[in-house]
Amino acid sequence: MDQQTKQALKHDQFIDTTQHGLEWASENRHTVIVAGSIVLALLIIVIGGFVIYNNRAQDASVAFGAAMQEYQTPIAEPGQPVPPGVKTYSAISDRAKAANQLFMAAADKYSMMPDGRTARYFGGLTYIETGNNAAAESTLKQVAGGWNNELASLAKLSLANLYRQTGRDSQAIDLYNELTAKPTTSVPAGLAQLQLAELYETQGKPEDAKKIYAKLKDKDGKSAAGLLAAQKLNPSAAAAMQQ
Numbered sequence: 001m002d003q004q005t006k007q008a009l010k011h012d013q014f015i016d017t018t019q020h021g022l023e024w025a026s027e028n029r030h031t032v033i034v035a036g037s038i039v040l041a042l043l044i045i046v047i048g049g050f051v052i053y054n055n056r057a058q059d060a061s062v063a064f065g066a067a068m069q070e071y072q073t074p075i076a077e078p079g080q081p082v083p084p085g086v087k088t089y090s091a092i093s094d095r096a097k098a099a100n101q102l103f104m105a106a107a108d109k110y111s112m113m114p115d116g117r118t119a120r121y122f123g124g125l126t127y128i129e130t131g132n133n134a135a136a137e138s139t140l141k142q143v144a145g146g147w148n149n150e151l152a153s154l155a156k157l158s159l160a161n162l163y164r165q166t167g168r169d170s171q172a173i174d175l176y177n178e179l180t181a182k183p184t185t186s187v188p189a190g191l192a193q194l195q196l197a198e199l200y201e202t203q204g205k206p207e208d209a210k211k212i213y214a215k216l217k218d219k220d221g222k223s224a225a226g227l228l229a230a231q232k233l234n235p236s237a238a239a240a241m242q243q
Contacts, residue, residue: 061115075088082220092129096130153183160175193212
């Protein structure tokens with residue numbers, strides 16, 4: 001079969017295929033219209049959802065930023081001169097109370113957004129600073145149970161510290177051990193172990209603390225946790241090096 005004949009056959013096959021396609025579309029016009037409408041509707045929904053998500057994410061970022069700015073407002077000591085136009089607070093608890101309202105408002109309004117979840121975490125921290133331990137515990141537990149492992153581990157670490165402050169050492173120890181078994185970038189195992197060792201020291205259990213320090217030092221003496229552990233084991237040497 002010569003090249004010209006092959007091209008002619010291909011041309012005829014293309015015409016036949018196109019014609020059959022047009023005939024099928026004509027006979028099934030209703031089906032084609034419905035299918036096309038469904039595809040168009042899905043496309044609109046996807047694009048619309050993407051736009052809405054981006055807008056809400058941006059709004060959440062603005063709300064969280066405003067709360068964080070409030071949280072970073074300077075504390076003015078009594079008698080300290082304050083430049084005109086500079087906002088200050090007279091006490092950490094007053095600043096925390098104002099920031100907490102903004103953090104929790106952002107968290108409640110944008111609970112599905114990353115910045116909204118982070119705002120809830122800071123809401124828990126500012127509850128602690130205002131002395132509202134019950135609200136702090138409830139809020140931090142909510143964050144600790146979330147799917148974001150990095151944020152959840154930070155919330156668990158803060159919860160453990162809250163338990164220590166409120167005389168619930170056993171619950172704090174459970175959380176430190178959990179964080180050690182399931183470390184994250186935000187809360188490495190070494191950090192959780194250091195906190196646990198410090199807790200043992202406050203309980204009057206120096207030998208338990210030393211075991212943790214020794215393990216950290218031997219496991220990774222060059223890490224931040226390992227270096228701190230080495231200083232705890234030999235404070236006199238650490239003091240001599242600083243001098």
